[in-house]
Amino acid sequence: MADGTQASPDTATGWLGLRDARVLVLGVGGIGAECVRGYLDAGAVVTAVDRDAGRLAALPKGPDGTLPHTIAADLTESGAAAAVVKRAVEEMGGLDVLLHCVGVNDRRPVLEFTEADWDRMLRTNLTTAFGTAQEAGRHMVGAGGGRIIFLSSVSGHLAHRKHAPYAASKGGLNQMMRVMAAEWACHKVTVNAVAPGYVETPLTAGYLAQPGVREDLVRLVPAGRLGTAGEVVGPILFLSSPHAAFMTGHVMYVDGGRTLV
Secondary structure (H helix, E strand, C coil): CCCCCCCCCCCCCHHHCCCCCEEEEECCCCHHHHHHHHHHHCCCEEEEEECCHHHHHCCCCCCCCCCCEEEECCCCCCCHHHHHHHHHHHHHCCCCEEEECCCCCCCCCHHHCCHHHHHHHHHHHHHHHHHHHHHHHHHHHHHCCEEEEEECCHHHCCCCCCCHHHHHHHHHHHHHHHHHHHHHHHHCEEEEEEEECCEECCCCHHHHCCCCHHHHHHHCCCCCCCEECHHHHHHHHHHHCHHHCCCCCCEEEECCCHHHC
């Protein structure tokens, strides 16, 4: 379990200690969907949330044929974030892990964004993270432990051109995560972020297909290639596990060395 009380290695991923952990995954496009697969493989009970019913229907089964529970919801709507967490807690009988993977990007120069564009991206990427984590934290503090992980980005650290609102949302996410970690550490609730670099997912396929984009991005990565969604799953599962019980307030970069240069 995520509070560190059980860690029986009875499957290939049993060493993680996530069997029967109650996990809520928010956003299942690309990396989120791969994380659902990883949690199911580890024996966790998973509830997945997305506003796209098609994505939810396409989620993988666990090794024993188990399907994740699903909730179709738009977390940007007023009150939806807290309501979804409450529903998941009721349906699973508790909550051990919250993973927030909700996010959008819009690659344009600063001067082309409107105030409405800014509000939309900050509400999607940051406000949904606050609302869901606040409600999850309320439950976990009362229960005496838990894990909260946010999907951040190297854009929260680097000054990428054409990423102003996105970068601001991820930088804000990182700092919000640290404050939550500081406030809840004494209750055995850890709060961390995983910040991928350039990763190939269905959501980035169109951008990477533009002439020269892939080549330009690869040149910025010391590893000499882009990452895969599956390579982000391992660090997220680790942060969800009892092995990360003394790790909180940390941004873990999974970027092939991008933030080194």
